[in-house]
């Protein structure tokens with residue numbers, strides 16, 4: 001890897017981030033404790049994100065997007081995560097951006113781009129990504145959802161699960177395998193509109209964290225879509241999925257940097273002001289070292305993500321770096337979430353202090369977009385250590 005790394009943001013990036021931080025703090029945190037408890041998606045806040053261009057961050061300007069480079073997106077997303085405490089809203093935004101919108105930018109026909117991208121940027125269409133199935137998770141290409149071509153239509157049958165945004169989505173990117181060509185070469189991707197006959201979405205699945213981001217099952221029962229629904233060529237599903245996952249796992253934890261930064265500041269303030277045994281608890285080394293470790297993890301996470309952005313901006317391969325960053329940042333996010341609660345003692349365990357919610361939200365990061373174990377497998381594969389075992 002040659003070249004230099006420059007950590008200096010441009011004036012434009014700095015100003016964008018300053019405005020974004022103010023916007024997020026002011027507009028995106030209303031009634032959060034209640035919404036988390038009740039599992040309510042903030043539709044009005046989603047539209048506010050659209051109004052300032054966030055839903056079009058990686059989309060070319062001709063389709064209404066901001067056409068931002070990777071470094072700009074990485075720093076903007078950290079800022080957004082710092083200002084917005086609603087990790088669920090941010091998770092929905094990631095699912096929409098990386099797993100729904102970006103594959104259309106990358107693989108979509110001119111007609112698909114025209115049809116979907118402007119409305120996705122404007123907050124009028126919400127996207128979801130339907131790959132996982134009850135019996136096919138890490139082993140993504142063991143999928144059973146089938147597709148068969150009938151005249152100028154494709155007919156889809158099967159069930160998807162854990163689909164983020166499904167209960168609120170207008171369009172779903174669905175992966176299916178042609179029964180006549182089992183295996184990688186038989187997998188294709190389809191853009192399926194929510195109101196297509198034969199497609200049903202379950203009630204939201206209740207979950208531990210990210211409760212303001214609705215997740216559901218998707219059932220396809222003789223669901224007929226036009227030939228134009230195919231994304232990329234027939235049989236390109238593996239390429240679409242692999243590219244999409246790599247992109248998603250490169251950016252999905254950028255907002256976690258913001259959450260970790262906010263929790264670090266809260267812990268530092270708390271350790272300076274909470275006194276026990278006549279001293280601020282930060283004077284006890286067991287507490288201060290925990291905070292130093294939080295800082296170290298945050299800095300290391302940021303460096304990994306910024307290197308990734310730098311590689312992406314240079315158009316260089318970054319598969320290993322994306323896998324390493326995904327493992328490290330998600331594990332750091334969880335450990336720092338645990339530390340934040342420990343530092344706050346009993347108060348940290350209460351909903352009111354809001355650090356317990358960040359931990360619940362963080363735990364999912366070791367699972368979605370490919371688990372930590374699978375990322376280590378991928379890195380081992382790219383390092384020439386093991387055969388590849390999974391599409392994720």
Ligand SMILES: Cc1cc2nc3c(=O)[nH]c(=O)nc-3n(C[C@H](O)[C@H](O)[C@H](O)COP(=O)(O)OP(=O)(O)OC[C@H]3O[C@@H](n4cnc5c(N)ncnc54)[C@H](O)[C@@H]3O)c2cc1C
Pocket residue numbers: 095099128129130131132133136137138139161162163164165210215364367368369370371372373374377389390392
């Ligand atoms: C919050 C959240 C949002 C999600 N959103 C979406 C979405 O929008 N769309 C979508 O399609 N999916 C989504 N998923 C599903 C997610 O991609 C899967 O949960 C994940 O890939 C793991 O699959 P699984 O749950 O079936 O676990 P499994 O694959 O059954 O794994 C179970 C355990 O075994 C381990 N394991 C499995 N295989 C290996 C191996 N070869 N080596 C070592 N360990 C292994 C795993 O790491 C894990 O610890 C989401 C999941 C979560 C939690």
